[in-house]
Amino acid sequence: MTVHPFIEAEKRDGHSVKRACELLQVSRAAFYARRSGRPGPRAVRDAELAEKIAEVHDRSRGTYGAQQPDGSPFRADMKAAGKQGDWESRTEAKVPAPAEIAVRLGVSEGDLCVRTVYEFLADGRPVQLSTSWEPYDLTAGTLVVLPEGGPHAGAGVVNRMAAIGVTVSHVVEQPEPRQASAEEASLLGIQKSALVTHIRRTYCSDQGRPVETADIVVPAALCEIVYEVPIGSQ
Numbered sequence: 001m002t003v004h005p006f007i008e009a010e011k012r013d014g015h016s017v018k019r020a021c022e023l024l025q026v027s028r029a030a031f032y033a034r035r036s037g038r039p040g041p042r043a044v045r046d047a048e049l050a051e052k053i054a055e056v057h058d059r060s061r062g063t064y065g066a067q068q069p070d071g072s073p074f075r076a077d078m079k080a081a082g083k084q085g086d087w088e089s090r091t092e093a094k095v096p097a098p099a100e101i102a103v104r105l106g107v108s109e110g111d112l113c114v115r116t117v118y119e120f121l122a123d124g125r126p127v128q129l130s131t132s133w134e135p136y137d138l139t140a141g142t143l144v145v146l147p148e149g150g151p152h153a154g155a156g157v158v159n160r161m162a163a164i165g166v167t168v169s170h171v172v173e174q175p176e177p178r179q180a181s182a183e184e185a186s187l188l189g190i191q192k193s194a195l196v197t198h199i200r201r202t203y204c205s206d207q208g209r210p211v212e213t214a215d216i217v218v219p220a221a222l223c224e225i226v227y228e229v230p231i232g233s234q
Contacts, residue, residue, distance in 0.1 A: 073156045074120055083122040089148045091116040094136055101133050104202055104213040112136035116147045119187060126188050127222055132214040139164065157203045157212045169206035175199045175225055184217055195220035 078085025095115040102109040113133045120128040132147065139145040144152050144160040152160045158168045176198050185192045199216040 078122050081122075084124075085120070085122055086124075087118055087120045089116055089118045091146055091148055093145065095133075097133065101213060104200070105133060105135055105210045107135055114139065114145065114147070127218065129184060129187055129217040130214050132212060134212045135210075138166070138209075138211060161203075161205070161211055166211060167206045168203050168211060171201060171203050173199050173201045177220060180217070180219075188217075188219055190219050197223040197225070 074087060075085040092115050094112045096110045097105060097107055097113045099109045101113065102111060105111075105113070107113075113136055116132045118128075118130040118132065119126055120130065134147070136145075142164045143150045144163055146153075147157075147160065148154060152163050155163075161168050177195055178198055180188065180190060180192060180194050180196045182192055184196060185194060188196075190196075197218050197220050199218070200213070201216055202210050202213040204210050
């Protein structure tokens with residue numbers, strides 16, 4: 001199976017071929033060349049790159065993209081607070097890891113990652129921004145390679161990793177206060193000088209490998225940090 005039937009199905013349903021090709025990182029030229037019966041080397045490489053993602057199309061009855069299941073952790077938190085939780089996301093596969101992200105993920109600078117940018121909403125109001133990075137070699141060729149695509153879309157890092165046999169055992173969070181950048185202030189609808197809480201969060205497996213790291217930004221006025229530390233008996 002190749003990825004092109006996935007794109008064909010989207011085209012038949014009236015969806016954007018451009019968007020489907022961008023999501024799967026397949027060139028439109030290669031797609032149309034294959035349709036005409038003249039696949040070239042680039043078309044073959046593109047198909048192999050996203051071959052497994054095509055299976056998502058079959059198993060999820062033709063759906064893909066930023067699905068938002070009721071069981072998502074963010075929605076659960078918002079529901080507990082009496083609010084409607086939603087989010088928008090944009091995922092890019094095979095993005096080279098910047099130096100800081102490489103250190104946090106325990107990979108080499110420039111190693112390929114899957115990057116997803118999120119804007120979280122509560123009752124339609126932006127309340128949180130997040131940029132997530134996952135090592136591409138960890139999820140490549142699996143049904144969870146796209147955090148917001150396929151049968152495990154929006155299920156959260158812990159559940160998605162469990163689906164490929166990786167047990168997440170702990171998470172490290174490093175919060176710090178700072179002023180919002182101009183872009184953050186614009187997205188969150190706050191003043192440029194407003195304080196935000198920047199949280200660097202990293203999920204690790206029971207083998208000690210970082211499986212995801214994220215930069216989370218929340219307006220300080222909306223953020224309350226509470227710690228619970230168990231104390232063992234002497």
